[in-house]
Amino acid sequence: MHIRPEAAERHTLSIIVDNESGILARIAGLFSARGYNIESLTVADITEDEAVSRITIVTKGSPAVIEQIIAQLDRLVPVHRVTDLTALGPYVERELALVKVAGSGDHRIEALRLAEVYRARVVDATISSFVFEVTGGTEKIDKFLELMREVGLVEVARTGVAAIARGRDAGQ
Missing domain, CATH: 3.30.70.260 (ACT domain)
Structure with missing residues (x-):
């Protein structure tokens, strides 16, 4: 056995x-x-x-x-x-990431398109790069980073998970 x-x-x-x-x-x-x-x-x-x-x-x-x-x-x-x-039981979990992506031409356009799909905000932009702010569950951020690697990911800073139980009387 x-x-x-x-x-x-x-x-x-x-x-x-x-x-x-x-x-x-x-x-x-x-x-x-x-x-x-x-x-x-x-x-x-x-x-x-x-x-x-x-x-x-x-x-x-x-x-x-x-x-x-x-x-x-x-x-x-x-x-x-x-x-x-x-x-x-049910709880809310969120994380924030700042994601620097460099690129030009089609890569730049694709980075902006993906950011829109993932509701990432542009918080800094230059001629050759963007810094996106993306919030959500860990899985969402992981997937966003995976996609950004294909279009020019340079650097990532993540806050770590913040979480709280759902409901008025739930535990802290």
């Missing part, structure tokens, strides 16, 4: 923490010490007095690994709450 290992699943975790020096390093250290990969990480304060921050981490792991990550994060002192948005 062959036992199949549990497949790694993508999970988006929302971690509410005290906004204090060193907390991000402690959380990143927890991941690296155990060999867990962080695919995306964003941090921002979420209260008017800047006392509390939300850290959003996208990672992959089996259900057992994700459960272990959440339990270990919950034990850190400045952590108020850890929510697995993926397990919670």
